[in-house]
Amino acid sequence: MASGILLAVSLLTSFLIAISTFLASRILNSRRHRKRAVGFFHPYTNDGGGGERVLWCAVKAIQEEIPDIDCIVYTGDHDASPQSLAARATDRFGVQLLRPPKAVHLYKRKWVEESTYPRFTMIGQSLGSILLSWEALSSFTPLHYFDTSGYAFTYPIARLFGCKVVCYTHYPTISLDMISRVRRRSSMYNNDASIARSGWLSRCKLVYYTFFSLLYGLVGSCAHLAMVNSSWTRSHIEKLWRIPDRIKRVYPPCDTSGLQVSSLLSERPAETPVFISVAQFRPEKVLSVFSGSLIGPNLRARP
Numbered sequence: 001m002a003s004g005i006l007l008a009v010s011l012l013t014s015f016l017i018a019i020s021t022f023l024a025s026r027i028l029n030s031r032r033h034r035k036r037a038v039g040f041f042h043p044y045t046n047d048g049g050g051g052e053r054v055l056w057c058a059v060k061a062i063q064e065e066i067p068d069i070d071c072i073v074y075t076g077d078h079d080a081s082p083q084s085l086a087a088r089a090t091d092r093f094g095v096q097l098l099r100p101p102k103a104v105h106l107y108k109r110k111w112v113e114e115s116t117y118p119r120f121t122m123i124g125q126s127l128g129s130i131l132l133s134w135e136a137l138s139s140f141t142p143l144h145y146f147d148t149s150g151y152a153f154t155y156p157i158a159r160l161f162g163c164k165v166v167c168y169t170h171y172p173t174i175s176l177d178m179i180s181r182v183r184r185r186s187s188m189y190n191n192d193a194s195i196a197r198s199g200w201l202s203r204c205k206l207v208y209y210t211f212f213s214l215l216y217g218l219v220g221s222c223a224h225l226a227m228v229n230s231s232w233t234r235s236h237i238e239k240l241w242r243i244p245d246r247i248k249r250v251y252p253p254c255d256t257s258g259l260q261v262s263s264l265l266s267e268r269p270a271e272t273p274v275f276i277s278v279a280q281f282r283p284e285k286v287l288s289v290f291s292g293s294l295i296g297p298n299l300r301a302r303p
Contacts, residue, residue, distance in 0.1 A: 030141040031162040037070035039142035045075040056089035063098040071101040074136040076109030126153040155222035
């Protein structure tokens with residue numbers, strides 16, 4: 001019996017050593033063959049939201065500031081081609097790229113889809129993003145890795161591959177507010193009523209959220225430069241990631257060219273007040289910080 005256990009342990013140890021050696025060799029080989037390029041990790045390039053607009057504004061900024069560096073987009077949309085991506089940036093967001101970005105297709109996007117994890121969705125998607133980033137960086141290893149979708153668990157992987165890690169965070173994966181709601185047993189979007197009613201389940205979820213927040217802080221701290229879209233996000237990210245000197249607030253790029261204030265004023269009833277506030281959206285800020293992070297240490301952003 002003892003000899004059988006020793007044999008099993010020996011085989012398992014040999015297997016783990018072989019796997020570790022193989023993975024280490026892959027990483028070292030990729031590090032040696034890094035390309036002078038910026039890789040944008042954006043698995044959903046057809047989402048049509050503000051995150052995609054940030055992506056294309058960032059690509060445009062780098063093309064304008066550093067014309068001789070390639071821009072690569074890691075996408076899970078298999079029908080995406082360089083030409084279709086450039087056309088979408090123009091047609092959907094009005095962002096005219098200098099040239100089409102190169103596309104690296106990802107085939108393991110299911111590992112970051114919400115439907116894959118009916119329970120423990122947050123940590124499931126986060127761990128799945130590790131596999132997806134491994135696929136991305138194994139296919140093409142750039143000098144600079146940009147995450148524009150909020151997959152913080154990919155940052156340690158990118159650093160293993162020798163990349164400089166830059167990210168734009170729209171919303172933290174977990175926030176202190178979410179933990180507070182569970183602690184107060186509030187029934188809200190992130191806390192099911194059945195859990196809120198149970199003291200035991202609430203304590204279990206609180207342990208889960210606390211553990212996840214610690215992991216989130218650890219992986220987030222691997223970013224060389226983190227940009228956030230608001231003061232609220234910055235406050236939470238600073239507390240979780242604990243890298244305040246590497247966090248910059250950059251308001252999201254917002255196209256206001258189509259906003260015709262005069263027409264709004266002419267069509268409204270005389271007694272109806274109009275409130276318009278576009279001052280906080282600074283397209284040139286996101287452009288300059290994305291490109292500035294590659295040019296040098298003098299980041300042109302609001303501290």
